[in-house]
Amino acid sequence: MSLLWFPRAPVIRTPQIADGIEPSRCIISLGVIYLMQPARLGALVWFCVPAVLLGSLVLPPTSGAQQAVLETPQQVNDRIRSMSAAARIMQHDYVIGNGDLLDIEVFDVKELSREVRVSQTGSIGMPLVPVRLHVAGLTEVQAEQKISEVLESNGLVSHAEVSLSVKERKSKPITVVGAVAHPMVYQADRPVTLLEVLAEAGGVANDAGDTVIVNRPSQDTPSDPSEPPAIGPEDLAPAAASAGSPAHPSQESGSTAAAVPNTSSNSSAIADPPVLKNTITVNLNELMETGDATNNIILQAGDIVTVPHSGIVYVLGAVGRPGGFVLANDRGQMTTLKVLALAGGLNSTAKRDHAVIVRKDTQGQQHEVAVDLKKVMARQAEDVQLQPSDILYVPDSAAKKAMLRTVELGIALGTGVALYRVAYR
DSSP, X not given: OTTTOOSSOOOOOOOOOOTTOOHHHHHHHHHHHHHHSOGGGHHHHHHHHHHHHHHHHHSOOOGGGOOOOOOOGGGHHHHHHHHHHHTOOOOOOOBOOTTOEEEEEETTOGGGOEXXXXXXXXXXXXXXXXXXXXXXXXXXXXXXXXXXXXHHHTTXXXXXXXXXXXXXXXXXXXXXXXXXXXOEEEEOSSOEEHHHHHHHTTOBOTTBOSEEEEEEEOOSSOOOTTSOOOOOGGGOOOTTOOTTSOOOOBTTTTBOOOOXXXXXXXXXXXXXXXXXXXXXXXXXXXXXXXXXXXXXXXEOTTOXXXXXXXXXXXXXXXXXXXEEEEOOOSSSOOBHHHHHHHTTOBOTTBOGGGEEEEEEOTTSOEEEEEEOHHHHHTTSSOOOBOOTTOEEEEOBOHHHHHHHHHHHHHHHHHHHHHHHHHHTO
């Protein structure tokens, strides 16, 4: 009797079913607890066991049991935005360029404070300064320091305090055209990647192709923002120099008044458009599917990003719905079987073993590619991939058409005879 009697009833601790613990282990643990308890506590254990089992049934599945959700074509643009955010490089100080509108303020000297736009030669004009200052390639802080030193060197302001800010950024346009949601001109205020610009344009359209073409203007003199042009003799001039006459070196003042070098016209002249020499082709499939960072290039000012349309294929002949079909951006190649499915399938009179694909080469000459759809559908031949502007023609079989007409005529005659007999019975 002493073996079955306890002076103090122990506290029963039911195991908690946490994430990752199988319900079967909890059942075994409860069974062991039940066998170890005295008989007078059996009712309590019998009450706890169904409660714990019921709770294990209503618990949500563990994270490891969750099924992976397959990506749909509509999520491609979401991936572009997420990948562009992950690939965003560190923001740098903005570098002034041609066409930017600058707000310059010289403290305590209102005559020198103004808004000025950077010319196509990269220079600006300041009141009472007979020469133009080259500021293209400088950051805001560097331009402030340069203007301050020029004012002090020309004896206009002692200990000049200059504040400069870029009010309009027009010097680094990146044009995005083609199969995108919103074609645009993106003004880059920092180094940006291809994915970032595509995300700003709303992502690619459904009929976008598999490549992105970047046309880059030629750069005769590479510019490095980390090494801005230093203050040269063209930025220094005596205050008494005449603005209408050519400047000459002054031995007395030790300064020189000169025009900006390599400038054959005034600052208001419009520069010639840049010549596009470099063409970069990026594989959009590799960029999106494999996340190849080498394809996520850093764009430069003046780049033209073109996303070509994937094109249209045409289906004619013995099909359900003849017409043209857009090569959708489904990250897969359009084949004869796929386009036949879009065209409603083959008719009963189709001559499956005599289909042809009419295709143009690079010289514009048409060629015919024979396709045996009967073998392709029986998996005895490889499905043919289609290219933009291809025409798939499926001819009718004369024998099948004649047989079908005979059957239709027989059915019509039989139906007429049956109706005649019923009417005159």
